[in-house]
Amino acid sequence: MLLSEKIRDIRQARENNKLVVFVGAGVSANSNIPTWGILVKEFAKELNYFEDNTNDESKGIIKREANLTQDEFLKIPQYYYDSDESHDHKNYKEIIQRTLSSDSPSNAINDIIFKLLPHHIITTNYDKLLEKSNDPNVRLYSVISEDKHLLAQNNNRYIIKMHGDIDSLDNIVLKESDYIEYSQTHILIETYIKSLLVDHTFLFIGYSLNDYNLKLIMGWINYLAKKHEANHNRPNNYIIQIQDGEIKAYEKLYFEMSNIYILDSKNLPEAILQKNKGVELPEIGKKVYSYLDNILDEKSDYLVDPLENILFDKYQIFTGYNRISYEDLRAIHKFNNSVLKRDILYFYQEEDYRSLESILKSESPKADFIRSVIIRTGINLVQFADEHFPVESMLINVDEDKLFDLYIENRYVDLLLRLDNIKNRIAKAYYYNLVFPYGNNGECQDEMFNALHDLKESDSIFDLIVFKMNSLFLKQRNFSEFEIERKEIESIFDNLPMKVSKSLTYLKKIYYGMESNLYKANEMLKKHENTYLRSRNRLVYGQDFGEIFDLQAIVYDYYFYLKGNFLMLDHFSDPKTLIEPYLKAVICTYAPENYLNSDIFGQRKNEQKQYPLNSVDLDMFVKYTNPKQLEKWFSEYKVKSIIVDEHVEIINKFENFCVSMKIYANVEMLTQLNSFLIIITKLELSNDEVKRVLLGINMSMKKIGKMNATMDNDFFKLLAIFLKKNTGKADNAYKDLLASFIAEEVVVTIEVNDFYGYKNIITQLSIYADQSILKKIEDFIEKSTTDKIKKKRVYLFHKFLKQEKWRDYILENLREFSNEEIFWLIIDDNIPYSDLILTKFLEVIEKEKDKRVKAPGIYSYPDHLQDTLNYCVLLKLFDVPIPVEKFVPYIEYSEPLSFLVNPDEFDYSKIDTSDYMWVNFFRNKDFADKLIEHREDIISKELLRNCANDVLTTDQMKILYGMLLDKSELWNIEGLFKD
DSSP states (O other), rough: HHHHEEEEEEEEHHHOOOOOEEEOOHHHHHGGGGOHHHHHHHHHHHHTTOOOOOSSHHHHHHHHTTTTOHHHHHHHHHHHHOOOOSGGGGHHHHHHHHHHOOOOOOOHHHHHHHHOOOOOEOOOSSSSSSTSSGGGGGGEEEOSSSSHHHOOOOOSSEEEEETTTTTTTGGGOOOOOHHTTTHHHHHHOOOOOOHHHHHHEEEEEETTOOOOOOOOHHHHOOOOOOOOTTTTOOOOOOEOOOOOOOOOHHHHHHHHTTTTTEGGGGGGGHHHHHHTTTTTSSSHHHHHHHHHHHHGGGGGGGGTTTTHHHHHHGGGGTOOOOOOOOOHHHHHOOTEEEEEEEEEESSSSSSHHHHHHHHHOOHHHHHHHHHHHHHHTTOEEEEETEEEOOOOSSOOHHHHHHHHHHHHHHHHHHHHHHHHGGOOHHHHHHHHHHHHHHHHOOHHHHHHHHHHHHHHHOOOOHHHHHHHHHHHHHHHHTOOOOOHHHHHHHHHHHHHHHHHHHHHHHHHHHHHOOHHHHHHHHHHHHHHHHHHHTTTOHHHHHHHTTHHHHHHHHHHHHHHHHHTTTOSTSSHHHHHHHHHHHHHHHTTTTTTTTTEEEETEEEESSSOOOBBBBHHHHHHHHHOOOOOHHHHHHHHHHHOOOOOOOOOOOHHHHHHHHHHHHHHHHHHHHHHHHHHHHHHHHHHHHHHHHHHHHHHHHHHHHHHHHHHHHHHHHHHHHHHHHHHTTTTSSSHHHHHHHHHOHHHHHHHHHHHHHHHHHHHHHHHGGGGGGGGHHHHHHEEEEEEHHHHHHHHHHHTTGGGGHHHHHHHHHTTGGGGGHHHHHHHHHHTTTSSSHHHHHHHHHHHHHHHHHHHHTTTTEEEEEEOHHHHHHHHHHHHHHTTTOOOOGGGGGGOHHHHHHHOOOOOGGGGOOOOOHHHHHHHHHHSSHHHHHHHHTTHHSHHHHHHHHHTOOOHHHHHHIIIIISSSHHHHHOHHHHHHHH
């Protein structure tokens, strides 16, 4: 076995929490603690054991001391003990105390043992050097020196002092009888150590090859192996051996027969010895320390082993993993001087780049395996300066990649058909859950059941955890009890071997929470906004796209990890929360402030660019945002338009989505459709593209009408915005859309849910109505089963009903219409203003006024008094001949009415420019001049503060900048606010 193989085997045991370090007297000798031999010789001297009949006594003594046998090491203390007549063998104990007691500090070997974090440390030493170690890991271990300690301690890591402790001399194991009776006096400790021999790797430090204690352990190993016929697949054990002479081949074979392999100091590379030459230890101690450091510090491998071998060995842990997080890759091996941006691993040092490049260019099986791991991390390119090299491998699962390709194109029909050919049950369950997120998803449950059966025949810890997490997510989604799954998952995480645990760092983050990643992403967003949304009077330079690619590295790692490992989190808020900073950063690149900044040299164009959306970005915008939130982001950054990458067929994706929605519609898909509409509305589309969008919407109309009422209103509102922007394009498609919207089954659904947004769409599309559509509407109205339904339909379609018969119908049934409906019927020229209408308005006003008088301070919502007064004021602004004097008694209930009746006496400081009523006055030329005359009263500090903080509405900005401020004041908003 090569040295590198031995070191890797010990590391593997350490990472699996299966390493036991066995510490002998040679370690304590580095702190000048006398060895076992020195202690025995002290007893020998007291017994005059070395005296003989040679003429040169000193030579005889030297000869005898050098040649003490292992048998004598046990018998000499026994001889003294038996001959000691002092009370309680006081003299025997005093020799031990005098010889071994020491104030010497712990040495570097003790410290590095704790850095290794072995499962247990066993020692035959009596001293306290291990307990006195300066390494903080010592706190993790409980000391066991007697059987009773094992019963009393409740820990997972022990320092087992199997021969006792200097502070308890009665329990010291030293003389022959102590060894003979050990199995009776230390039953629990011996049994515990033997149990560790079954599945742990022992590393012996500080023992010679002929040490009796080592032979004792060898005897235990051989006995257990023979008794249980476990000669094969036993864990290997190792002994670090530092000696000047050559270790004979037969000696190595002798120990290997007992499954103990020698780590010979002569095999230790000089580079590793040089690395540790400054450690404060004797030369022999430095070699022991260097061996332990080589085990601890995997970077030492680079001094002696090719990078390809190192990566191949380390990346074995990822065998069987699907998508690998970049964080997990770094946890197992960190490439020096590198950073991930997008799907590119950038190197800052050429030497580091060249070392990886050579592997990527290699055609060896090891290199291809390494490439497959790197690709599964999402890295497609490595780069240094202007040089780059692609990462390609033949070991990638094409079938599961095709599932994602169909998903990203929104081709759910084809995706579900392809699942029949997929063997991965968890993948199938994931996509069934993705398409059918609600209710009793039988296909998903069936595949999860089958996956459980498959796991029984698999040894993949990764697949087991993913299965357990998905089971938990499904129960959470269905509001079922999931405590059992939670405890199981956490128990698995707590008991993972060290290396496996490191390779699952990201999966544990997903389970326990991504707070650190979210914090990092939000900090990057702040920096990104500082680059793009700079003050208008200074210029800040930065990367072409700010922090986009750094944010993208974080978010894409997360997105593809969920998708690639089929984690069923798509329908939870967690992904949306983490993805949000990146999507906001993308929108931020389109902020108007990006283009021109003013300084003392005038306006300059900045270097920051607009980031075009790719397919993954689009998928996240559509499926991982809330439409209201998305609208808010566009509003906050004042973004009117965006662009997509030239390779993204966004309209094709939209059409596919509408086809999928027609078949598999659910509330979540309607939410996604709304987000899709927001994005598409921000694009500049051709006539053909507008036509295709409308055809897609047309296809989904029947399904949309059956969704949640609130969400449908959002859809109609967003569609209205799209239609308004693209008016004049693809007229025939608009007519077809109108025909779909007035289809009887659609309208009946709309009526039941009272979708106010639908009315706005109908109004917009009314200009495309032809005679056939008008006839359909009239026929539909005439089919009304009650007067109430007929009245409702007349108002719904009033933009189409300009004929005299419908005017007469409305006037005859005027009292059945609300004041708001009457207002719009007048404005839209369906009926003329008349005294009958005035009377109806005044009746409502008087009735509501009486309520106020009887119950002061109590208001209703909606406020019928306020609303009706506003309708009357607006009618006047629209030049409807409504007599204002009739409303003088009610001016205390309406500031706009008070101004309308008596503008000269009005308090102009009460004007709120954010109120739509006052906006209408500013739009009316007859009143605008009067308002401008009193601009000083209208320009309040609050208005200026909102202006300085950039929170004015569009209408407020038009009023303030275009009407109320003069040119000199435009450049000194903040100054006006301070004044």
